[in-house]
Amino acid sequence: MIKLCLPYLEGISENPTITITKITIGTINYCFKVTIDDTKVMVRIYGSELSNVVSDRVREFSLLLLANRFGYGPKVHLRFNNGYVVSFIEGNPLEIVDFRKKDMIALIAEKMAEWHNIKMPENLVPHLTMDIWQNIEKWIQLAQSFELDISLFTKEIELLKNELQGEDQLCLTHNDLNSGNVIYNAGKEEGTVTFVDYEFSGLGNRYFDLANHFCEWCGLDFDYSLFPTREQQLEFLVAYLTNLSPTKEEPNQKELESLQEIVNKYQLLSHYFWGLWAKIMAEKSNSNIFDYKKYSETRMKLYFQVKKELLPETSTRDKTDL
Known part of the structure; x- marks a missing residue:
């Protein structure tokens, strides 16, 4: 998953140093802070299969893109079957x-x-x-x-x-x-x-x-x-x-x-x-x-x-x- 994301990130070396830190456990999903050389991204992985039925994942990702467009959200790097990768928001x-x-x-x-x-x-x-x-x-x-x-x-x-x-x-x-x-x-x-x-x-x-x-x-x-x-x-x-x-x-x-x-x-x-x-x-x-x-x-x-x-x-x- 991280390797798939590498072509979309700037300033990444040929053999990057990668560290992964769990940053939060919510009520459904899992989020990780991934540092690739000096670039930080957030990886969000959806929880149980039921959560994908209870939630509207298409609308969620569309809102993520819209927030990105208006400057209210992180930059979107990659979407995969069970989650997505975005820029890490400092704070x-x-x-x-x-x-x-x-x-x-x-x-x-x-x-x-x-x-x-x-x-x-x-x-x-x-x-x-x-x-x-x-x-x-x-x-x-x-x-x-x-x-x-x-x-x-x-x-x-x-x-x-x-x-x-x-x-x-x-x-x-x-x-x-x-x-x-x-x-x-x-x-x-x-x-x-x-x-x-x-x-x-x-x-x-x-x-x-x-x-x-x-x-x-x-x-x-x-x-x-x-x-x-x-x-x-x-x-x-x-x-x-x-x-x-x-x-x-x-x-x-x-x-x-x-x-x-x-x-x-x-x-x-x-x-x-x-x-x-x-x-x-x-x-x-x-x-x-x-x-x-x-x-x-x-x-x-x-x-x-x-x-x-x-x-x-x-x-x-x-x-x-x-």
Whole structure:
């Protein structure tokens, strides 16, 4: 694989020195930093075969090429059957504690606004769309084909659609901004952040993208006490809306509070989305790099907890046996 990549790299000697370092283990895939002489690349290898069914690898790679085109992502060197090779982005992945730092809130909000402001070429829109609802329907059908008990999920989908579907605003979204997918480089005066891993990215719902990022403050262990407070959410959203505005004008209070209310409700969809994903992975994946079962149970317990707080009139008869 590395040898196949050599012709595409510049400044490589005839007999290069190669070192390989595992840089992260995510919930599905494996990533390695490969140094070839003085050139650094990142090799991403997809995990279980099921992950290739649950995820849209064609859309993922297309988004990688698009991010490359707009200068938001690494240079693409090579694609192979079970992954790809890109230039290595200098910097360090964040820790969840970093999300609470004021300078990091500002940087991530600014970068998210940049993503959401990108104008998609019309001819690419059909190929890059990440429709959350269609994705959920696909996963439900997949789970049913595996004869999994997902009655807990099928009972909730119509309620979510009724509560949220009318709020869609489509733009280029990442949809998985956990700490490991935000690379911080302190090389410049204020530092920069780069979003990586486009497995769930696409033309999607900005409210989901924002709400899901707030959920990622809780980490993979999902400590809900770390979910951003209302004040922290507003701080993030002020920076986001200011950078979203063509004139960089700060939002008025009504606009700000309206967005915060919508985004807060969308955390329900984040809990549901990842709860269903992890349910399928727990039952049918042969990967042992992540406790999918525990994660699914945690997210769905929180789904019903948050639903009771935000939509009390719909929660009186909930049964949450997982």
